[in-house]
Amino acid sequence: MSDADLIETEVSSEELFDGVLLRVKRDEVRTPSGAIAVREWVDHPGAAVVIAQLDNSKLLFERQFRYPMHRIFIELPAGKIDSGEHALDTAKRELQEETGYKARNWRHVGTMHPCIGYSNERIEIFFAHGLSFVGGGLDDEEFLEVIEMSVTDAMLAIRDGDITDAKTITALVWAEKLISGEWS
Amino acid sequence: MSDADLIETEVSSEELFDGVLLRVKRDEVRTPSGAIAVREWVDHPGAAVVIAQLDNSKLLFERQFRYPMHRIFIELPAGKIDSGEHALDTAKRELQEETGYKARNWRHVGTMHPCIGYSNERIEIFFAHGLSFVGGGLDDEEFLEVIEMSVTDAMLAIRDGDITDAKTITALVWAEKLISGEWS
Numbered sequence: 001m002s003d004a005d006l007i008e009t010e011v012s013s014e015e016l017f018d019g020v021l022l023r024v025k026r027d028e029v030r031t032p033s034g035a036i037a038v039r040e041w042v043d044h045p046g047a048a049v050v051i052a053q054l055d056n057s058k059l060l061f062e063r064q065f066r067y068p069m070h071r072i073f074i075e076l077p078a079g080k081i082d083s084g085e086h087a088l089d090t091a092k093r094e095l096q097e098e099t100g101y102k103a104r105n106w107r108h109v110g111t112m113h114p115c116i117g118y119s120n121e122r123i124e125i126f127f128a129h130g131l132s133f134v135g136g137g138l139d140d141e142e143f144l145e146v147i148e149m150s151v152t153d154a155m156l157a158i159r160d161g162d163i164t165d166a167k168t169i170t171a172l173v174w175a176e177k178l179i180s181g182e183w184s
Numbered sequence: 185m186s187d188a189d190l191i192e193t194e195v196s197s198e199e200l201f202d203g204v205l206l207r208v209k210r211d212e213v214r215t216p217s218g219a220i221a222v223r224e225w226v227d228h229p230g231a232a233v234v235i236a237q238l239d240n241s242k243l244l245f246e247r248q249f250r251y252p253m254h255r256i257f258i259e260l261p262a263g264k265i266d267s268g269e270h271a272l273d274t275a276k277r278e279l280q281e282e283t284g285y286k287a288r289n290w291r292h293v294g295t296m297h298p299c300i301g302y303s304n305e306r307i308e309i310f311f312a313h314g315l316s317f318v319g320g321g322l323d324d325e326e327f328l329e330v331i332e333m334s335v336t337d338a339m340l341a342i343r344d345g346d347i348t349d350a351k352t353i354t355a356l357v358w359a360e361k362l363i364s365g366e367w368s
Contacts, residue, residue: 001329006249006256016201017208022224022302024201024208029251037325040206041252042226042302065190067213068225068304069297072190110342113253114350115299118206118226120252123350141221145185158294158357159367166298166307166350169357173342183343 005032008039016040044121048091049078049167051109051175052101053129058148059175060099060131061168065143074147074157076168078123087124095128097136099146104130109178112170125171127178151175189216192223200224228305232275233262233351235293235359236285237313242332243359244283244315245352249327258331258341260352262307271308279312281320283330288314293362296354309355311362335359 008029016024023043031037052060065072079094081087088106096102110125138144149157154172157163163172177183192213200208207227215221236244249256263278265271272290280286294309322328333341338356341347347356361367 001247003256006247006327006329008249008251016203019200019210019224020222022208022226024206026203027251031325032327033324035324038204039251040203042206063185063190065192066297066300067192067211067223068302069300069306072187073297073300075300110345111348112350112353113250113257113348115303115305116250116253116257116259116349118252119299121299122253122348140217140219141215143190143216145190155357155361159361161294164295164297164306165300166296166354169296169354170350173339173353173357177339177343 007032008037011036040118042115042119042121044119045083046081046087046121047078047123047167048081048087048094049076049123049125049171050091050095051125051127051171052077052095052099052103052131053127053175053179054131054148056148058150059154060095060101061147061149061154062098063145063147073165074163074168075165076171078167088126091124091126091128096134097138098142098144100133100136101131102134103128104132109174112167114167123167125174127174151179191216192221195220224302226299226303226305228303229267230265230271230305231262231307232265232271232278233260233307233309233355234275234279235309235311235355236261236279236283236287236315237311237359237363238315238332240332242334243338244279244285245331245333245338246282247329247331257349258347258352259349260355262351272310275308275310275312280318281322282326282328284317284320285315286318287312288316293358296351298351307351309358311358335363
């Protein structure tokens with residue numbers, strides 16, 4: 001099957017609203033069969049997530065309340081890219097703001113798309129080590145607890161349903177493969 | 185840190201719009217410090233994703249155009265839960281509609297949350313084997329190509345950036361660990 005048999009093209013685009021956090025659009029598209037269909041989607045600036053490995057080899061995680069699910073989640077440090085910001089700078093900023101750590105060594109390892117059905121969000125995945133604690137500074141509206149966990153224990157937490165956040169699980173694939181040396 | 189230091193409580197809730205695909209809400213919440221903050225979020229019915237293993241041991245994947253990113257993605261079969269539907273029935277329905285396959289053996293293996301910052305979507309992960317081709321039936325607005333790939337090749341596709349969809353990568357963690365016998 002050729003790509004042309006799959007591709008939809010924009011016919012019109014309308015902004016449904018531009019909120020404090022979310023920007024939502026409704027587009028009309030032409031499908032491969034020539035029909036018109038509606039696509040509603042979130043226009044997102046993108047984000048960065050950090051695999052931050054301490055000198056004791058454990059990773060930094062956060063316990064954070066996530067309002068849409070009304071629950072606390074265990075997550076890797078992450079945050080939205082500010083306007084004009086490079087994703088690496090987002091990663092450095094969020095790691096320090098949220099955990100108080102700075103890292104000497106940074107590497108971009110991959111990209112994920114968390115919600116391709118209704119959002120254009122991409123999340124850039126960074127691996128950081130050589131950490132030192134310098135103190136943080138959370139936003140007024142952010143409340144979280146920093147915890148340490150080994151990659152092995154994090155994989156077991158996935159198996160046992162204690163880690164269910166897909167960006168964290170996706171980044172942990174990279175963490176497990178890179179730290180084990182299976183991927184270089 | 186106790187959970188009470190993290191939890192936000194709803195003060196008011198307003199529906200911003202109820203579209204063809206998306207339902208978006210804006211709530212005011214009380215943060216742990218007592219301040220009022222705004223939370224905009226997508227109210228989602230949930231979804232199911234299927235790790236479908238053929239008798240040749242390969243998995244079924246789809247190439248599908250995803251409008252928000254204006255790109256074709258390689259994904260595992262998945263779809264939204266219809267109103268009142270059990271997630272297992274969603275998984276069976278979507279596998280047959282999208283790939284034409286039925287499976288004799290089904291197992292629920294886990295749950296993921298793809299977008300905890302701004303959606304309450306959960307995705308139930310199913311493992312299916314004992315597949316037989318019976319023919320499918322896509323929705324009028326769905327266009328996709330079914331492909332087969334081994335778990336090993338799928339992990340390499342993650343490493344090389346050819347698979348970036350987080351629900352697919354998350355489900356592939358389960359696929360790799362279950363098929364290798366590392367998880368039972």
